Amino acid sequence: AQSVTQLGSHVSVSEGALVLLRCNYSSSVPPYLFWYVQYPNQGLQLLLKYTSAATLVKGINDFEAEFKKSETSFHLTKPSAHMSDAAEYFCAVRGSGGYQKVTFGTGTKLQVIP
Amino acid sequence: DADVTQTPRNRITKTGKRIMLECSQTKGHDRMYWYRQDPGLGLRLIYYSFDVKDINKGEISDGYSVSRQAQAKFSLSLESAIPNQTALYFCATSDSSGREQYFGPGTRLTVT
Numbered sequence: 416a417q418s419v420t421q422l423g424s425h426v427s428v429s430e431g432a433l434v435l436l437r438c439n440y441s442s443s444v445p446p447y448l449f450w451y452v453q454y455p456n457q458g459l460q461l462l463l464k465y466t467s468a469a470t471l472v473k474g475i476n477d478f479e480a481e482f483k484k485s486e487t488s489f490h491l492t493k494p495s496a497h498m499s500d501a502a503e504y505f506c507a508v509r510g511s512g513g514y515q516k517v518t519f520g521t522g523t524k525l526q527v528i529p
Numbered sequence: 530d531a532d533v534t535q536t537p538r539n540r541i542t543k544t545g546k547r548i549m550l551e552c553s554q555t556k557g558h559d560r561m562y563w564y565r566q567d568p569g570l571g572l573r574l575i576y577y578s579f580d581v582k583d584i585n586k587g588e589i590s591d592g593y594s595v596s597r598q599a600q601a602k603f604s605l606s607l608e609s610a611i612p613n614q615t616a617l618y619f620c621a622t623s624d625s626s627g628r629e630q631y632f633g634p635g636t637r638l639t640v641t
Binding site for chain 1: 570571577619630631634
């Protein structure tokens, strides 16, 4: 069984401030982990993914996430928020063997305050 | 042109009506998926297909059916729509590794 918990359904940051979106996972097998972003009226777009290579993963638009096995976490960060980062962000987990379905978190809406 | 397209983008229908949502992809992927998104619940898997002859139920398949007409086409049907099927529906594709999914723009369905 696998699951994802995103802490905080809404997060507000000031423009230029650090963005930190939290994700904790559980998985009975080594996981693949993903962050997706959904802009208003659009589908989901992959930001970054962890697939058992480097634990610090860099994605698009200066986002990055660090896989911490001991903490079962995969938090998403960005050093400086832009207005264009306002969107909903989804963490997702998938087992690494054979066919494994993807389980999505419930999402975190990021508001950027000018 | 978009790699994954969905039609219609918006649909309002009445309780009891049959409705079909269509998905097409040009990525050449074997695997296709249907999800629904509800506020505060994230995305939940309805059906998935590994190829034309391999279709599987997801976690919330009751009230839905699918058809994989070709590698590039995967349709979702609501045989008799009910109001709690009001949601945003997404189609997605992936290659055989399944490591990354590519999403369509979504269909917003309202059942009155």
